[in-house]
Amino acid sequence: xxxxxxxxxxxxxxxxxxxxxxxxxxxxxxxxxxxxxxxxxxxxxxxxxxxxxxxxxxxxxxxxxxxxxxxxxxxxxxxxxxxxxxxxxxxxxxxxxxxxxxxxxxxxxxxxxxxxxxxxxxxxxxxxxxxxxxxxxxxxxxxxxxxxxxxxxxxxxxxxxxxxxxxxxxxxxxxxxxxxxxxxxxxxxxxxxxxxxxxxxxxxxxxxxxxxxxxxxxxxxxxxxxxxxxxxxxxxxxxxxxxxxxxxxxxxxxxxxxxxxxxxxxxxxx
Numbered sequence: 001x002x003x004x005x006x007x008x009x010x011x012x013x014x015x016x017x018x019x020x021x022x023x024x025x026x027x028x029x030x031x032x033x034x035x036x037x038x039x040x041x042x043x044x045x046x047x048x049x050x051x052x053x054x055x056x057x058x059x060x061x062x063x064x065x066x067x068x069x070x071x072x073x074x075x076x077x078x079x080x081x082x083x084x085x086x087x088x089x090x091x092x093x094x095x096x097x098x099x100x101x102x103x104x105x106x107x108x109x110x111x112x113x114x115x116x117x118x119x120x121x122x123x124x125x126x127x128x129x130x131x132x133x134x135x136x137x138x139x140x141x142x143x144x145x146x147x148x149x150x151x152x153x154x155x156x157x158x159x160x161x162x163x164x165x166x167x168x169x170x171x172x173x174x175x176x177x178x179x180x181x182x183x184x185x186x187x188x189x190x191x192x193x194x195x196x197x198x199x200x201x202x203x204x205x206x207x208x209x210x211x212x213x214x215x216x217x218x219x220x221x222x223x224x225x226x227x228x229x230x231x232x233x234x235x236x237x238x239x240x241x242x243x244x245x246x247x248x249x250x251x252x253x254x255x256x257x258x259x260x261x262x263x264x265x266x267x268x269x270x
Contacts, residue, residue: 015062015080016087026053028091030076031084032104034116037071040107044100098124109133115149122156130157131165138171151175166194166203173210177217185214185224196235202243204235205251212254216261225258229266 016024029045030036036044038051047053054074057064063080067073076084088097101124109117114137121130134153141150154162154172162168173187188210195203208231215224232255242248259266 016083022047022049023053026050027084028088029100029104031081031088032101032120033108034081035067035073035075035111035113037073037111039071040111041074043107044104098126102126102129105129105133118153118156127157127161131161131168134171135167138167138174142171142174147175147178163190164194166191166198166200166207169194170203170207170210173207173214177210177214181214181217184217185211188214201239201241202247204239205243205247208232208235209247209250209254212251212258216254216257222258222262225262229255229258229263 016027019027026041026045026047030041030050033040033044036054038054041054042048042050054064054066056062058066058074063077065075065077067075092100101120105117105120105124105126106129108114108120114133118130118133121127121133130153134150134157137153138150141147150171154168154175157168162172169187169191173184173191176184176187188207192204192207192211195207208228211231212225212228215222215228232251242251255268259269263269
């Protein structure tokens with residue numbers, strides 16, 4: 001702790017205090033970006049000298065490293081960035097800081113690093129923006145086999161947010177399905193009820209498909225298929241048009257599995 005305090009005092013005395021106010025402001029705001037191009041820094045701060053400032057910091061070895069990627073990116077040393085983040089918290093108004101965190105997260109996400117963006121939004125308690133980011137990336141994360149990552153993002157949200165959003169409940173069910181089908185079934189049921197209340201056909205059919213999957217993945221008790229098949233018939237009467245051919249095929253496969261293993265006498269089996 002003492003060593004860190006001395007290092008921070010050095011940053012204050014030898015670097016921060018020797019820079020002009022505009023550069024100080026630039027440093028504080030760009031400390032929200034773990035890795036940045038000059039364009040990202042300018043978009044966040046509005047400082048048109050962003051490239052010049054970052055180049056000078058790098059060339060003068062002011063705890064700024066340059067990475068020659070397709071577009072040059074810059075990164076502050078972890079201790080220097082920690083110092084700047086703490087200084088930003090002490091200097092900027094709380095509302096202003098939160099606004100810049102949300103803006104920085106959007107810039108980071110656009111740069112292709114949603115992991116860094118969600119971390120920043122969690123820290124800023126920007127729950128609406130964090131939920132939106134989670135839902136934008138949930139399908140691709142699951143497709144990449146990164147369900148644990150998605151689950152961690154959702155768990156970083158407050159419980160009241162995660163439990164009242166039907167889409168968050170649905171994606172939690174998807175993450176939970178391979179590990180605990182009974183738990184995923186509860187999540188899909190909760191999501192289905194909320195989707196049904198909101199008359200969201202896409203959500204209704206996807207969560208219902210997840211419900212069928214959660215029963216199938218137990219590989220044991222298929223009795224719950226009876227209620228699920230009845231529920232599917234009810235939904236199809238209320239929403240006769242499937243949202244897409246893919247979802248129609250998915251529900252057809254669910255129904256076929258349920259009928260074969262639970263109701264082989266079903267009139268539609270043939």
